[in-house]
Amino acid sequence: MGRPRQFNEEHVLAAARDQFWSAGYAGTSLDDLTAATGLGRGSLYAAFGDKHALFVLALDEYCTMMTDMVVTELRDSEGRAYDRLVRHIKSSTQTNVADTRRNGCLMAKSASELGVRDKPVSRRIKRMIDAYQAALVETIAAAQREGDIDKATDPKGLAALLLTVLRGMVALRTVGSPPSTIAAAGEQAIVLLPRTSSHH
Numbered sequence: 001m002g003r004p005r006q007f008n009e010e011h012v013l014a015a016a017r018d019q020f021w022s023a024g025y026a027g028t029s030l031d032d033l034t035a036a037t038g039l040g041r042g043s044l045y046a047a048f049g050d051k052h053a054l055f056v057l058a059l060d061e062y063c064t065m066m067t068d069m070v071v072t073e074l075r076d077s078e079g080r081a082y083d084r085l086v087r088h089i090k091s092s093t094q095t096n097v098a099d100t101r102r103n104g105c106l107m108a109k110s111a112s113e114l115g116v117r118d119k120p121v122s123r124r125i126k127r128m129i130d131a132y133q134a135a136l137v138e139t140i141a142a143a144q145r146e147g148d149i150d151k152a153t154d155p156k157g158l159a160a161l162l163l164t165v166l167r168g169m170v171a172l173r174t175v176g177s178p179p180s181t182i183a184a185a186g187e188q189a190i191v192l193l194p195r196t197s198s199h200h
Contacts, residue, residue: 017059056124066105081146092186158194166189169186
């Protein structure tokens with residue numbers, strides 16, 4: 001029987017995630033990972049496999065956390081769906097405006113660094129984006145049922161547009177766009193929501 005693991009896997013993954021997040025995949029060495037996690041190379045390899053396997057696990061955990069956050073925010077049963085949608089756009093905008101270190105998003109960074117060449121990475125990112133879009137579609141459809149968003153609007157098309165704006169904010173902020181640009185984009189996204197005639 002092997003010795004029981006003397007570390008908390010969640011803490012190690014969080015430390016590895018933060019290391020990859022700030023330095024990128026290529027910019028993170030095994031020494032960086034042992035320093036960040038407090039584990040020796042042997043323990044890291046035994047527990048997680050190689051650097052790539054650890055990265056995929058860390059990204060997985062990050063995507064799950066992000067998905068849960070988004071879905072909880074959009075599905076929160078309190079109040080009207082339209083208000084939840086507006087709240088979500090505002091909080092996403094605020095998060096990006098507040099990202100003064102321009103860390104951006106681990107998912108976006110991973111997509112641009114490893115992208116389509118790396119199947120396990122692109123699969124995880126696609127799963128997160130699909131879940132995000134599905135939650136937006138669901139919220140828009142609920143707002144239509146409640147009479148706040150125009151029934152003639154295609155929920156999938158509107159969800160795709162919002163997703164593009166919200167994910168685009170991350171990209172713009174990472175390359176140094178000023179907070180005012182990000183804030184303006186968020187405000188415009190809300191203004192552009194197709195309201196029913198009773199709300200105009």
